[in-house]
Amino acid sequence: MTYPRALSLLSILLLLPQTCLADMAGLGLFLINLLLIGAAVWLLLSGLLFYALRRRKPRARFGLSLLFLLAPLLWLGLQLAAGFFIERLNPVGGETADSPVTLAGVSFPAGSHIVYEQDNGSRQPVKAESSAPLALGPLSIVSLKQEPGSRMLEAGLSGGQEIEGWPCASAEVMPTTLEPTPQGPRLQGCWLGRPRELGAVRWPPGSVLSRDGQGNWSLFWQADQAGEAFGLPVDNMTASYSPRLSLLGWEGSVYGIEFTLGDYRFSGLQSSVKAKWQSDGSLRLSGDIHRRGQPVSCVIWRPEHSQARAC
Incomplete structure (x- = not known):
């Protein structure tokens, strides 16, 4: 999972109004207990291995036992390192466009920052950021994101704007979720940038x-x-x-x-x-x-x- 996706997932979790903190705390305690039990079992297995190798030379006995004990941490470290290098070496990622790129009907000029993903062997833009405001229907935006297979757009507004009567905040606060329609973008969600009395x-x-x-x-x-x-x-x-x-x-x-x-x-x-x-x-x-x-x-x-x- 890439950092932007992890950040988006974290944002969603933080914004869920129906989330029960007590349930989350209970789940966290359960996972901690499960981790402690697993660590205790692994420590016991390491001790049994150390005992089984009692006829080996001390250096080999300690080395093999220590390697077995640290195997989960070594595996986790290798996974993290592999993910880091794959993401660094993967040519599919953010880059500066040398020509205009169109995303969801909006043309981002050369010099915009574009993020791509592979789709059936070809690169497709999924996120674009411009240094200058662009028009998305009646809205002024500086960034746009659309996941493959999704109709919804995440638009970064160039400033606080009123959409369907709601005072939505700029891209510096949180992206605004929109649904493309023949009549123009339809608001699906945003953070309020100003008070709204109902x-x-x-x-x-x-x-x-x-x-x-x-x-x-x-x-x-x-x-x-x-x-x-x-x-x-x-x-x-x-x-x-x-x-x-x-x-x-x-x-x-x-x-x-x-x-x-x-x-x-x-x-x-x-x-x-x-x-x-x-x-x-x-x-x-x-x-x-x-x-x-x-x-x-x-x-x-x-x-x-x-x-x-x-x-």
């Missing part, structure tokens, strides 16, 4: 926008410092909207702060306070909640009336 929710810059096959929009935002939605403090939130931007669902949470709503005190110091939008416009809050010193399981919050009551 009803009682203000989506800050850095919010991640995506569109599904039915045309519904999804937004995700997370930050170290709390923002606000529906009159509540939140440090992360996710929502879905219809093609006409009617709210279909919203969830948010906050950790590390305390706040009050009427007589109810919410503490996120030990665990997150969670909020979920209901179809009647109210929000259901759960977490560490107290009212006049007594614990409360959950609270219904009506932001339009600034009213809170126990569930």
Whole structure:
């Protein structure tokens, strides 16, 4: 896997709004335990080999045992070195174009940086970068990427631009995902470069926008410092909207702060306070909640009336 692909995969993983950190931690612990068990078994096998070679000369006995013990590390090192040299020596890669190159209908001039991949014995451009802005329909871009077999384009905008009403950030922040159509590029996802208010929710810059096959929009935002939605403090939130931007669902949470709503005190110091939008416009809050010193399981919050009551 090349570095750009690894970086793209890492970006996708970081942006997934539905990722459960607890599940990821559990998987990581399982893999660590599995690795420790494998290391213990290999160490035991090395000890058995050392014992089996007790009739050999000490130098040969120690040398063979050490070679067996370090064999996994040597194999891994050879694999990494082979991958490095193959990528360095592979003629299919980034280069400066000496003549115009067309990618997804956009002509990149000579001097552009082009990345190629092999496709049925021929080189095909998959990524292009220009030092000057180019036109992709009504958009101004400086880079474009299209994986073989994929319709989607990853465009680096030359600056923050509004696409279908969304303020998408420039290429310096994150590429914008587009779908080519006869009417022009159709937005599929981007990072917001400016705030966007939708009803009682203000989506800050850095919010991640995506569109599904039915045309519904999804937004995700997370930050170290709390923002606000529906009159509540939140440090992360996710929502879905219809093609006409009617709210279909919203969830948010906050950790590390305390706040009050009427007589109810919410503490996120030990665990997150969670909020979920209901179809009647109210929000259901759960977490560490107290009212006049007594614990409360959950609270219904009506932001339009600034009213809170126990569930």
